Amino acid sequence: MGNLYVGLLHFPMRNRRGEIVATAMTSIDVHDIARTARTYGVVRYFVITPLPSQREIGWRIRGFWTEGERAMEESNRGEALEIVAMAEDLEETIEWIQEAEGIPPLLVATSARRQGDRIVSHVKLRERIEHGTEPVYILFGTGWGMTDELIETCDLILPPIMSDSDFNHLSVRAAVAITMDRLAGDV
């Protein structure tokens, strides 16, 4: 079985008007997605932002629970936050994975909009993870989603969740949880 990695990207994202922006990191995304990722056996959860001050905040949140005062308390939150790492850009995280695994990861985008070819169903990707040995790195966007150029650089794209619903505006926290359960859940 291939190791799983998760990346949460804050740049280059689209905003409400389609412009390319760096979105703000939120502590709830750091916490919730760390807990989900840790539960599903993800090796590392990268929070990616080009803003040094936000990376600093992210490291501080992690340290508070893994080395700071809360690490002394009877809480398992530190176990989840241990897998979090802040990074400046996607390339840095891909290099990290390649160094740890010996081979580059299969890069998989997620999108709330349907995207051309290279779409792989959750079931097919699950099979590939279970029977393969290559690391699989799943990317999630923030704001109004990843730019098309970013999605273009990925090897495969997971289809939108609940695309036939008359409403499908899940939080990224919910989208990560559902995606992890579909790819690695104990169904």
Next chain:
Amino acid sequence: MGNLYVGLLHFPMRNRRGEIVATAMTSIDVHDIARTARTYGVVRYFVITPLPSQREIGWRIRGFWTEGERAMEESNRGEALEIVAMAEDLEETIEWIQEAEGIPPLLVATSARRQGDRIVSHVKLRERIEHGTEPVYILFGTGWGMTDELIETCDLILPPIMSDSDFNHLSVRAAVAITMDRLAGDV
């Protein structure tokens, strides 16, 4: 197909020391779970707390997006928050459903711990929802989980998610998302 309802309970919950408490409502639970519930076709999402001041805050959050200034903007958040209703206790919500549906709902508890008999798998409950007409009301706890007495009053209990993982401390937001996807997702 039976209609789906979701309830988020803040009392009677256990705290870290096993004592029975009313937990604090959070705005992120109102928003995230409303978006998930609306995406999966849930008819109504009840946020249940005995504290009048917290119900007042909940109604204000809802109104801000459904009738207030943000309702005028180009945003679909209001569509999600429209299905939110604040309630004082579980009985009030069951009466609401019974009045709307003509029959009482099948009451289903969720728990992060494994609970005796009356366990129903997600697959079996999904079949029952798809082939039945009865409303199905799924309850989620907060804090350190529902009291045993509360779980005792439910008709069925869903098993813990990822109980074999060496870490399974999902946020309630992630647990609701995964549960809804298993029961009503477009897999």
